[in-house]
Amino acid sequence: MMQLQFKGWETALDPENFTLLSILKFRQTRDDFSFNKSVEHTLISKFVSYVAETADKKWGKVASALNNDGGIFKQAQWEDVKLFWNKIEFEKAEINTQLLRYLQTKQQLQATKNASNQINVIQNRFINKSKKREHDLQVDKETSKKHQTRSGRVTIPDYNEETDEASSSDVSIPELSSQENKPETMYATIEKGLDINSQENSKKKIIRDDVITDILGNTIDYSDATKDIFSIYKEQYPDGDLIDLRLNSPFLKKLPEPTARSYLMEMDTVTESLVPKIVHDFLVKFFSKNLSAKEWHCEIDDLKSPEPNDPVMTAVVRAIRSTLPQFIKAFSLEDQNPLLNISTIEGVYLNSFVHPCFDAFLWYIANVNYEYGEITSKSHVNRNRADGAGFMADADKYQLVYMEGSRPVARDDKEINDLEKITSNSKKMFAEIVKGIVKNRRRLPSTLRVFGGQSFRRRIHLFYIDYRGTYRLNEVDNANLPRKFSEMKDFIYFYECVLKWALLVRNVTESFDLARTEPRPSRLSFANALFQLDE
Known part of the structure; x- marks a missing residue:
């Protein structure tokens, strides 16, 4: 590319x-x-x-x-670079002005055509009524020849001025004899017209499927895999608005192997390089220890960042210090361990073990305020209550995170229902962010995503939704929650899973900060964006 x-x-x-x-x-x-x-x-x-x-x-x-x-x-x-983009913006404004003039002219022509059609309708009403009156007089005069008169009649519409609807009346008209009115000529003309329309529709479809745009209709940079996935999805689901690209989704499994492989490689490039090697090595070393509950608490109390100047390393240490003690306490309870107890209720399970981890990583890594416990928001569908929600900490406070969870033992349909809530609310959150930015006449961030989290039984699944021609659900990672001391090494994967997700959230918040330093879009661009939102 x-x-x-x-x-x-x-x-x-x-x-x-x-x-x-x-x-x-x-x-x-x-x-x-x-x-x-x-x-x-x-x-x-x-x-x-x-x-x-x-x-x-x-x-x-x-x-x-x-x-x-x-x-x-x-x-x-540089001034030269700013002048370059000022010139580009001027050229775009000129093009948009010409386009607006063209559209206005087209609308005027259409209005003229519509007015002409209305005149024709009125004339036809008058002609039809006149012909009907003439016909009635003719019938009265030639009652004896009624059967001859009917042989030359056809039914044509007669418009009612009050209802503007057509009724039928019989009138005599001359027999069609010109070459252009012969049936075979008429059918050929109709078939030709249908063929032209079919070609035009096919051409429009090709253009629509070959160009990937953002949510405002602007062309964006995309890979061949993104284009192929979008085309395949629209062919299979023309009315769909969300491509499910999770690792276990039926759609991903049915993609052509080269396309699926390219997409998965792109996701690996995005996610697997996020965790610094120094952090991975630290987690492996720390959670490979074989300690008692008391010894683990001492380790946590003495835990310090091996690289104080590394912000990611420092954030990970802070997150571990604030979340790991609750797990160690649960492990030490043995038979009363809430992570092993099938009767543990959803709120206790999520509030003690899942939400605090999301809260710590989102705050220390991405400066996102994560709240949990039946959270309502204007960005939710039908004011749905989320188990957890994350908001930017700046003045806008846009919602970037939506989370649903279940207790350790839950029905299978709970997973499906929660995922539907996550996707529907995430799409609305994405649209609300775009509306808020556009109406404030600011530029969209170059990286715009919203994030979903799902805790089902003892496993967490973390996603993000972006927009590439349509909404896409992408899986960042998934991991099991450790339940006992023999599973301490599982914390490596668990913490890295949440860390990757939080780092992607940080990329979005940083993109928002960068967008605020950009000049405001032109009024014409602002008007075009509002037009796209209204559609």
């Missing part, structure tokens, strides 16, 4: 002038130039990293230099 988007870059670019502006001017000559500042800067950042890793020494050196000092973000503030 990168090679296609930057095809011919080695001849078009100069290593002595390898800057953001020069790359933008090169991209502007490409057919797939998006005219979107955030999209292009993100794409160029990936391109520079690609050059630094794969190109020869000459190019690799200048690309690395541009990457190492954060040149892309610094150069984005």
Whole structure:
């Protein structure tokens, strides 16, 4: 994909002038130039990293230099770069103005056509009534020839002025004899028209299925796998609005193997590199110890970050110190262990072991305020009560997280019902965020996702929903809750699962912060966005 988007870059670019502006001017000559500042800067950042890793020494050196000092973000503030994007915005405004003029002209023509049609209807009413009166007089005069008169009649509509509905009346009309009115000619014309409409509809379908857009209809950068998945889904479920891409979903299992493999590799790239090696090694070492309950409490009391300057490492240590003691206490209760007791009620189970982990990681990692215990929100469908909900801690307080859970022993249909609640509410949360941003005339963050969590029996499943032509449900990870001392090593997978999820939430909150530094969209862009929301 990168090679296609930057095809011919080695001849078009100069290593002595390898800057953001020069790359933008090169991209502007490409057919797939998006005219979107955030999209292009993100794409160029990936391109520079690609050059630094794969190109020869000459190019690799200048690309690395541009990457190492954060040149892309610094150069984005250059006056020349700002002038470049101002010019692009002006060109977009000109294009949109021309488009609006075209649409206005088209509407005027349509209004004229409609008015002409109304005149024709009125004329037809008058003509039909006149013909009916003439017919009645003719019938009175030629009663003896009634059977001859009827032989030349056909039924045509007669409009009622009050109801604007058609009734039938018999009138005499001359026999059709011209070439264009012959049946075979009429049928050929109709078939030709149907064929043209079919071709136009097919063309529209191809365009719709070949272009992946965000929720406002703007074209976005996407992979071949994303495009294939969207096309297959729309072909199978033309009225659907959510692609289920969880690991055990029937849709994912039925995808062509190359497409499914490409998607899973993309997800691995997104999620599996999130946990730093130093954190993984720390968790393995810490939870490989064979200690008693008292010794574990001492370990937790003395626990400190091995890398105080590493924010992720420090956050993980804080989360462990605040959540692990409750598990150690439960393990030490043996027969009365609530994690093993089938009679443990849902609220006690979730509030003691699941929610505190989500709360700690979301707060220490992503600065998201997680609340639990039958939470209501205007972003929920029909004011549904969530078992847990996470809100951004800034002034907007957008809801990013929706969580449902069950007790250790639950019916099978509970899992399905909870997942339906998570997806339906997450879609509404996503739409509410977009509406709030657009109505405040701000730019959408380059990374926009909402997150779902499900605790079913003793396993947690963590997801996120994004929008690529339609909503997509993506699984971040899943893990079992440890229940006893012999399962202490399971904490490695459990904590890493929640950590990955929290880091993805942080990526979204950081994207919100970055979007706030962008200039406000033009009034025309604002109007177009509102139009898309109204649709």
